[in-house]
Amino acid sequence: MTRRVATLLLALARRRWPVDLRDDLHREWTAELHVLADRRQRVAMLLFAASLAARRSGVPAADRAPLGRWLLRTALPLLLAPTVCAAVVLAGFVVTDRIVQTMPWRVEWAYDVQLPLASGLVLAVAVGLAILADRLARLGPPGGWAAVVAVMAPLAATVLLIVYALRLDGEFETGMPVLVFWLAALTVVLRGAAALAARGRIRAAWAAGVLGALVVADLTVVLAVLGDVSTGRHTLMPHGDPVDPVSAPLWLFAVWTNSSLGFPRPTDWELFLLTDSVLVLPLFLLAVTPYTLAWVLRAARCRRTGVVGVPALPVR
Numbered sequence: 170m171t172r173r174v175a176t177l178l179l180a181l182a183r184r185r186w187p188v189d190l191r192d193d194l195h196r197e198w199t200a201e202l203h204v205l206a207d208r209r210q211r212v213a214m215l216l217f218a219a220s221l222a223a224r225r226s227g228v229p230a231a232d233r234a235p236l237g238r239w240l241l242r243t244a245l246p247l248l249l250a251p252t253v254c255a256a257v258v259l260a261g262f263v264v265t266d267r268i269v270q271t272m273p274w275r276v277e278w279a280y281d282v283q284l285p286l287a288s289g290l291v292l293a294v295a296v297g298l299a300i301l302a303d304r305l306a307r308l309g310p311p312g313g314w315a316a317v318v319a320v321m322a323p324l325a326a327t328v329l330l331i332v333y334a335l336r337l338d339g340e341f342e343t344g345m346p347v348l349v350f351w352l353a354a355l356t357v358v359l360r361g362a363a364a365l366a367a368r369g370r371i372r373a374a375w376a377a378g379v380l381g382a383l384v385v386a387d388l389t390v391v392l393a394v395l396g397d398v399s400t401g402r403h404t405l406m407p408h409g410d411p412v413d414p415v416s417a418p419l420w421l422f423a424v425w426t427n428s429s430l431g432f433p434r435p436t437d438w439e440l441f442l443l444t445d446s447v448l449v450l451p452l453f454l455l456a457v458t459p460y461t462l463a464w465v466l467r468a469a470r471c472r473r474t475g476v477v478g479v480p481a482l483p484v485r
Contacts, residue, residue, distance in 0.1 A: 171211040175202055177315060178218035242308050247319055247464075250298065251327035254456035257294045258449060261287040284427035284444065291456050299459035306467035313367065316468035317359045320461050325352050347396060351389040351454075358382055359465045366469035374469070378462045386454040387421040393447045394420060412439045424451040 179202065183195045198221060205214045265286040306316070328348060362378030365371075394412065416423070416434035424443055429435050435443060 171214055172202075172206055173315060175214045175218035178215075179221060182218070182221035242305055243319075246302070246305050248323045250302070250460055251324045251457060253298070254295070254460075255327070255331060255453065257291055257456050258287075258452045261290045261294075261452065264290060281427060284424065288425040288452060288455065291452050295456045295459040298456075299463035302460040302464040303467045306464040307471050313363060313469065314360065316465050317356060317363060320359065320464050321352065321356050324457060324461065328352070347389060347392045350392060351385060354385040354388070355382060355458075355461070358385055359461060362462065363465045363469040366466045371466070371470065374466055375462075378466065382458045382462060383421075386451070386458065387418060389454065390421045390424065390447055390451055391417045393450055394443060412442050420447075421451050421454075424448070425455065 179195065179198050182198070183191050198218075201217065202214060205217060265283045268286060269280060269283050332345070332348060358378060358381035361381065362374045365374035365377055394417075395414070412420075413434050416429075416432065416439070419430060419432060419435065420443055422430060423435050423440060424447060427440060427444065429440065
């Protein structure tokens with residue numbers, strides 16, 4: 170952990186120097202840090218890295234990448250991204266509701282398309298956020314655990330704050346294990362995908378990241394539905410057949426599309442129970458997953474090429 174903190178401080182110090190000097194200075198600092206690490210002088214490592222990060226570079230201010238701009242392009246987007254995703258989900262429901270309300274009442278399938286429309290809108294915005302995250306990640310922390318923590322820490326804090334603020338009838342206590350599982354499992358998936366990207370296996374990293382995130386999201390929805398039913402909070406359950414767990418792997422996609430995807434189950438009644446139980450959660454997972462994966466993979470690729478935490482600013 171001490172070595173990682175010192176590495177981050179060196180990356181911050183590196184960006185304070187002109188572009189033509191950064192690589193040579195960073196190599197010298199890294200070699201010195203390696204010597205201190207071999208001697209197990211952890212305090213000296215931190216002091217050495219912190220002094221470089223805090224010291225002025227001694228070059229004109231025009232040649233330095235401003236710290237405020239670096240923070241604005243890295244820390245602020247990561248802090249605001251989870252809230253933006255939550256707003257996107259809310260906007261998706263509002264927009265699709267307005268669209269459905271404008272349809273003639275004689276259209277029987279009007280409400281059937283509301284969820285697919287909301288899912289499509291959320292997915293489109295999520296892809297746009299992922300493209301933006303891919304660009305901004307080149308300026309952020311290096312790949313590996315540093316990038317994963319930088320992405321997941323604000324997400325975890327935002328999710329827990331939202332759930333705590335909206336808690337009703339003990340849902341905070343019962344829903345917390347599901348959220349903890351999702352955050353922990355997604356962290357592992359992101360770290361594994363980043364490891365593949367750092368080795369240059371970009372396609373394998375994207376494939377592992379997307380498939381792993383889908384599996385984690387699917388399991389999260391299954392646990393949320395089963396927890397909602399088992400605790401007795403689902404008031405509609407006694408009036409009909411329970412949701413058959415045999416279709417559990419399809420629940421995530423069933424909520425996204427409001428259909429059984431051609432399979433016998435879930436039935437129309439089970440679809441109603443599913444959407445009544447976990448309407449917002451699947452769309453929120455759809456909104457946040459693309460940008461987290463794009464950021465972590467881009468940071469891992471930048472670490473592999475040696476461009477880490479350095480804003481793409483020209484020397485003036």
